[in-house]
Amino acid sequence: MNSLVATSRNFRQAARLLGLDAKLEKSLLIPFREIKVECTIPMDDGSLASFVGFRVQHDNARGPMKGIRYHPEVDLDEVNALAQLMTWKTAVADIPYGGAKGGIGCAPGELTKSELERLTRVFTQKIHDLIGIHTDVPAPDMGTNAQTMAWILDEYSKFHGHSPAVVTGKPIDLGGSLGRDAATGRGVVFATEALLAEYGKSISGLTFVIQGFGNVGSWAAQLVHERGGKVVAIGDASGALRNPNGIDIPAIIKHKGAGGVLKDFKGADAMDAKELLVHECDVLMPCALGGVLNRENAPDVKAKYIIEAANHPTDPDADEILSKKGVVILPDIYANAGGVTVSYFEWVQNIQGFMWEEEKVNNELQKYMRSAFKTSRGCAEHMTAASGWELSPWG
Numbered sequence: 001m002n003s004l005v006a007t008s009r010n011f012r013q014a015a016r017l018l019g020l021d022a023k024l025e026k027s028l029l030i031p032f033r034e035i036k037v038e039c040t041i042p043m044d045d046g047s048l049a050s051f052v053g054f055r056v057q058h059d060n061a062r063g064p065m066k067g068i069r070y071h072p073e074v075d076l077d078e079v080n081a082l083a084q085l086m087t088w089k090t091a092v093a094d095i096p097y098g099g100a101k102g103g104i105g106c107a108p109g110e111l112t113k114s115e116l117e118r119l120t121r122v123f124t125q126k127i128h129d130l131i132g133i134h135t136d137v138p139a140p141d142m143g144t145n146a147q148t149m150a151w152i153l154d155e156y157s158k159f160h161g162h163s164p165a166v167v168t169g170k171p172i173d174l175g176g177s178l179g180r181d182a183a184t185g186r187g188v189v190f191a192t193e194a195l196l197a198e199y200g201k202s203i204s205g206l207t208f209v210i211q212g213f214g215n216v217g218s219w220a221a222q223l224v225h226e227r228g229g230k231v232v233a234i235g236d237a238s239g240a241l242r243n244p245n246g247i248d249i250p251a252i253i254k255h256k257g258a259g260g261v262l263k264d265f266k267g268a269d270a271m272d273a274k275e276l277l278v279h280e281c282d283v284l285m286p287c288a289l290g291g292v293l294n295r296e297n298a299p300d301v302k303a304k305y306i307i308e309a310a311n312h313p314t315d316p317d318a319d320e321i322l323s324k325k326g327v328v329i330l331p332d333i334y335a336n337a338g339g340v341t342v343s344y345f346e347w348v349q350n351i352q353g354f355m356w357e358e359e360k361v362n363n364e365l366q367k368y369m370r371s372a373f374k375t376s377r378g379c380a381e382h383m384t385a386a387s388g389w390e391l392s393p394w395g
Ligand SMILES: NC(=O)C1=CN([C@@H]2O[C@H](COP(=O)(O)OP(=O)(O)OC[C@H]3O[C@@H](n4cnc5c(N)ncnc54)[C@H](O)[C@@H]3O)[C@@H](O)[C@H]2O)C=CC1
Pocket: 140, 141, 142, 143, 144, 184, 211, 212, 213, 214, 215, 216, 217, 235, 236, 237, 238, 287, 288, 289, 290, 309, 310, 311, 336, 337, 339, 340
């Protein structure tokens, strides 16, 4: 299902349950501004290549808009859907931000570092007058990282003067926050703990399957492993691996850190990547692409809990099938909100000209995640009672 159709469908359903005025519902669905720009750069071999970049600013009613994704499937609908999700996410996290998302349709793994730098700088030149410390603050998402943010910051600063708070998720030496790199995965784990506690369970002793081993997936896997969870299967774009006794996550991180590819790791058996999401486990964490759980594979999912660490991994058809099966789904706009929450802490530190210790960042993140869980839980209960649903959104 098209990602924008899916996220809008979810929003409409929530709006109706809340009894939102139809005009307000419409106004909240229409983005504040959509930007589409041509980015032509010289490649290392001297040829020219053209890419399309997008920035969708969805809503700024609660504060500055807030990720930038590099992926071949990036298009206006995808960026729109992700921007919309940011608006709901920053509200759920209760941080003073609105929602935005940017993206460039490109395969970052096929570009050299210097080509990526030129592409990022050209994109920034095209959008610099539409972003800003108090208007729209980009951050890393799929295919982008602290280096990408450093290029945006440098290019932006050529036009507007040194402005560290214009991007978050940047390198520590340039004003980045301690703890931001791990924040989304750490937030996912805090969210998982909050959910499991409702069922009298904890991470220790449960089995986990994780799709995606980039920023979010690798940190989530590491923190689950540290807490005694057993990661029995894991996958990324290269393939998937399983080990019923639990995969040695620190060893796989070391293997990848030394330039290895996940599928070549020797401490686990190769498996069909299509089987990953339906592999036997207690907790499934999709940490990669959107729409991976759909009407084709949802009936075969064995997990009891799904933690939406990726943005919109479950399409509405799958949501319905999984809920009917009694699977508990922790939604993306809460589960992965740890990243933007620590982005907010970074922005606050930049504006104050002050740096927090990592312990403070992690403690504050835990407080925000716990508080958002409590509020969302209350809201879900209220809506369940009001709607007369037989199944609570919590299973
Ligand atoms: N980086 C952040 O702070 C946040 C990221 N997210 C979401 O989390 C998800 C992952 O983001 P990051 O970890 O930052 O991206 P990343 O670029 O660091 O890693 C992406 C991972 O997904 C894997 N992947 C790509 N295509 C795949 C496929 N077809 N099958 C299996 N795996 C595949 C890649 O191999 C890689 O391991 C995305 O949905 C993103 O929107 C959400 C909130 C914040």
